[in-house]
Structures are given as C-alpha cells and as structure tokens.
Amino acid sequence: MRRGVLILLLGLLLGAAGFAGFYYLGTAACRDLMREPQPELAWLKKEFKLTDAEFARISRLHAAYLPQCAQRCQHIEALSQKLRELLTQATNVTPQIQALLAERAKTRSDCEAEMISHFFAVSRTMPPEQGRRYLEWVEHETVLRRQAMEARHHVDQAGPMTDEHPMHHVQP
C-alpha cells in the first residue's frame, strides 16, 4: 500500500513537471515578445514574417505616424469641446454649429485618409503576399470594417466596405 502511494505521488509529480516544462517551453516565444520595447510591433513582425530591414522601416513609419495621429485627435477633441459649449446654449443648429460639425467631419475624414495611407505604406514595405494579408487584416480590424451605422440601415453585404472595397484591388 505504502509503495503504491509513493508511485502515485511520483506520477503526480511527473505529471506536474511535464505540464510545467511544456508550458514554459510553449510560452517562451510570448515572453520574448513581451520583453520587446514595443510588443505590438514585435507581434507585427512575427505575424507577417518580416525581415529585420522591413521591420525597421515599419517601425520608422509607425513612429512617424503616431504624433500626427495624436495631433489630429487633439484637434477633433478641441472641436468637440467647442461644439459641446455651443450646444449647451443653442436651441437650433446655428451656422456656427454647422461649421464646427463640418470641420470636425473633415478632420475625421482626413484622419481616416491618413490612416489608410499609413496602411498602404506599411503594406508596401512588406513582401507582396504579406502586404495583402496585412491590408485585409487592418480592414477587418479597424474602423474601415462595416460599422454599426451601416449595419443598422441594412446596407448590402457587397457594399463598398466589404468585397468591393478599393483596398482589395491594391497591389502592394
């Protein structure tokens, strides 16, 4: 009986060691990724199988894009703040409110255009096949995908945001 218990304990110990060993080895790549200064970019490198040179170019593009993006966001936020102030006093859509709405919409549109432009630039930096995959992925994951507004009004599935989206026809 005592020998049986010892063998059982040894079995459990072996099982635990097997679990820990395989878990440790299996998550080694994750830990390496998380140790990078920018894990999300390191993930991009791994996911789209980028070379060091491609990764360096994409990192530069990314670093150049972010401050411009932040600037546009701040501008949109300032416009929204002004709009909120005007709306608290207004009872109608005044020309000033209309102008602010238009300016905010224009800035948002510029923001999206810059973002798409960034996606193209990044995809061109990648090998062609990976570039196409990247564009498909960002289209699906970002604001470019079919949004609540279109879905609410039952826009056809084959609308401009899905299969017929111009980004699908781009050869990076």
Add this chain to the structure above:
Amino acid sequence: MDELLREWRVDAPLPPRFQEQVWRRIERAAARPESPPRTLLSRLLGGALPCPGFAFACLAVFLALGMAAGAWAAQRKTSRLDSELGLRYVQSIDPYRAGNSAP
C-alpha cells in the same frame, strides 16, 4: 495433562449477571456492520500499482497527460496574447478603436 484438566474444578463464583452480559456482547457483535469492501483506489495502491510494469505504465500516462495539458495551456496563452497584441497594434494606429477593449 488431560487427567489434570479433567480433575480441575473452578470454585470461584461467576460475576453477577454474567450470562446477560455475554448475550449482550454477542448481540452487539452481531449488530456491528461488516467492514466496508476495499475501495478501487486502495486495491490499486495495495495490489496492482506496486507491480513494476503497471507502475511504469501509470507513470508514463501521468507524464503524457501533464505534457499534453502543458502544451494545450501554452497554446491557449499564446493565441490569447496574439489577439491582445494585434488589438494593441490596431488601437495604436486607429484612433476610433483606441478606447475599445474588445476586438
């Protein structure tokens, strides 16, 4: 020895209510439940497991199960981290997704 035993007489009186106590003890013994059958685990630990062949097989099974569970858990963690990092990348470039916590 046999002769001596035949000649031996016990003169000491029996304690009071001796017979009654004897019957009571018999009743108690009859009413006592039988000892439970040995469980599968105790039979395994006491009988089969100490056999070398069976013991090695059991150890191998434990090890294989542990490794499989470890690989599965690692796979799950890796895919979860992949999704998280993908989302972080998207949130870093898409201001409209920056506030969203789910992909």
